[in-house]
Amino acid sequence: MAPFITFEGIEGSGKTTQIRLFAERLKRQNRQVLQTREPGGCPIADQIRGILLHPENAAMDSRTELLLYAAARAQHIEQIVRPALQQGKVVLCDRYTDATMAYQGDGRGLDRKLIQQLNHLASGGCTPKLTLLFDLPIEIGLGRARQREAELQDSSEGRFEREQLDFHQRIRDGYLTLARNDSDRIKIVDASRSLDDVTLQVADILDSFLPAAIGSL
Ligand SMILES: Nc1ncnc2c1ncn2[C@@H]1O[C@H](COP(=O)(O)OP(=O)(O)OP(=O)(O)O)[C@@H](O)[C@H]1O
Ligand SMILES: [Mg+2]
16 A cells, blocks of 8 residues: 555644645656545545634534544545555645544543544554654644734634633643654654745755655555
8 A cells, every 4th residue: 555644743743734735746756646635635534624614613522523523534545545655656645543532532531541532433444654743832833823813814724723721731632642642653753843945854854754655665
């Protein structure tokens, strides 16, 4: 199977910016690549994404949230990710199971064992070989996310951005704990730096990972 790489981090940490840049770079190198995201990545999961991220759904129960993420993931993996990996494509995914652990575990306080089991069920055992964690102070990330929302005049996906600061701090800390406990897989990127600097950090990590991963196909 081809390498499965995930991009993680708090709101506004630069995941989507970097995944796009890296996918373009891989395509210029004539590598087969699939860029996708969670929640979403296929029509059924995109409909669930709309429910999950819509700011008007503030009344959503944490368990509803967890189950919707799992439902969207199951569909996305079977319909999009697994076939692409089997076709030898490098799959780059914007958020994945670590996000569920950080947001629904550390953020919402749901049981970690239960989340692990659900992640396992939904992912069908499709686990990333490498994860980039974009880490930065929450105020900077949220500031960037709000500026982006104002520039694009699009607030249709802002439910999480509207959470309290301590919620976002728990998520940042939760992600860092995941990285400490799985340092072979999860590599931390200092996302507070300039766009060019972050791009270089990402290229360094991926360029040393990919030849070995692709060589073993
Ligand atoms: N290193 C950087 N320095 C300054 N601004 C940046 C940097 N990286 C990205 N940005 C800008 O910050 C905003 C948020 O970036 P991006 O959308 O990539 O974050 P994200 O992690 O995907 O956020 P979300 O979790 O909300 O999807 C964008 O407007 C982007 O252009
Ligand atoms: Mg994004």
